[in-house]
Amino acid sequence: MKRALAAALICLSLAAHADDDVSKVNGAIRVEAGRTVGEVSSVNGSVRLGDGVTALDVGTVNGAIHIGARSSVGAIDTVNGSITLENETKAKSIESVNGSVRLGSSSEVAGDATSVNGSMSFGQASRVGGNVETVNGSITLDQARVGGRLKTTNGAITVGAKSHVGGGILVEKKTFSFFDWNRRKPKIVIGPEAIVEGTLKFEHEVELYVSDTAKIGEVDGASPIRFSGDRP
Numbered sequence: 001m002k003r004a005l006a007a008a009l010i011c012l013s014l015a016a017h018a019d020d021d022v023s024k025v026n027g028a029i030r031v032e033a034g035r036t037v038g039e040v041s042s043v044n045g046s047v048r049l050g051d052g053v054t055a056l057d058v059g060t061v062n063g064a065i066h067i068g069a070r071s072s073v074g075a076i077d078t079v080n081g082s083i084t085l086e087n088e089t090k091a092k093s094i095e096s097v098n099g100s101v102r103l104g105s106s107s108e109v110a111g112d113a114t115s116v117n118g119s120m121s122f123g124q125a126s127r128v129g130g131n132v133e134t135v136n137g138s139i140t141l142d143q144a145r146v147g148g149r150l151k152t153t154n155g156a157i158t159v160g161a162k163s164h165v166g167g168g169i170l171v172e173k174k175t176f177s178f179f180d181w182n183r184r185k186p187k188i189v190i191g192p193e194a195i196v197e198g199t200l201k202f203e204h205e206v207e208l209y210v211s212d213t214a215k216i217g218e219v220d221g222a223s224p225i226r227f228s229g230d231r232p
Contacts, residue, residue: 021037021040021041022040024043024045025042025044027045028042029042030048030050033050033051033052033053034051035053035054037053037054037055038056039057040057041059041060042059042061042063044062045063047063047065048068049067049073051070052070053072057075057077057092058076059075059076061080062079063078065083067083067085067086067089069104070087074092075094076091076094077094077096078095078096078097079098080098082096082100085107085109087104087105087106089104090107091110092109093113094109094114095112095114096118100118100121100137101118101120101121102121103122103126105125106126108128109128110129111130112130112131113132115137116135116137119134119140120137120138122140122146123142124143125143125145127145128148129147129148130147130148132149132151134151134152135155136154136155138152138156139155139158141160141163142160143162144163146163146164146165149165149167149170150165150168151169152170153172153174154174154184154186161192161193161194161211161230162192162194165196165198166198167198168197168200170201171186171201171203171204172203172204174204186207187206188208189209189231189232190211190216191211191214192211192230193214194214194215196216200216200217200222202222203221204221209224209226210224210225211226212226
């Protein structure tokens with residue numbers, strides 16, 4: 001009986017420790033490899049999780065976020081800073097306002113991955129269950145799979161060889177202002193053996209290149225230029 005009670009108390013202690021939140025107002029946060037924690041948040045400082053960490057939501061206002069390999073976390077968001085997921089890492093969703101987003105190989109985002117100003121790249125065998133969206137930034141898939149749609153306004157899109165997009169592509173109409181100096185046409189490339197299901201819709205002029213071995217849905221607003229080989 002005493003042994004059972006002691007074991008129960010140890011389990012309760014570990015559970016309480018696992019639910020501990022980690023937060024700072026000013027300064028970087030590091031979570032050691034293999035730990036289980038609650039929410040991780042910083043106002044002015046980077047957040048770095050070691051390999052094999054389990055955590056709830058991870059966020060910072062001003063600072064980069066780096067999630068180590070084979071970790072599992074909830075929603076990830078930052079206002080000013082990049083987001084990096086190393087190999088075989090899982091997250092609920094990703095949101096960045098000013099910063100790049102990078103997924104390592106075999107990493108997975110269950111929901112959406114979005115960035116307003118920043119490039120987005122997805123490594124081999126990585127997966128996004130929802131949409132991938134950016135306003136001013138490129139999107140690059142490297143043998144990656146996106147369940148939803150790719151969406152941008154001013155950025156280039158590369159659906160690399162053997163990548164798969166389930167919900168089409170949307171390049172939205174530009175909203176011009178005095179501060180909008182970007183007149184360059186976005187370059188959209190659908191690589192060899194890539195598949196883009198759904199409609200590829202372009203609300204302003206783009207350069208659309210499609211491999212002769214790729215499979216795409218209906219194209220609205222652009223004339224595809226076919227190419228052979230690895231790239232146009």
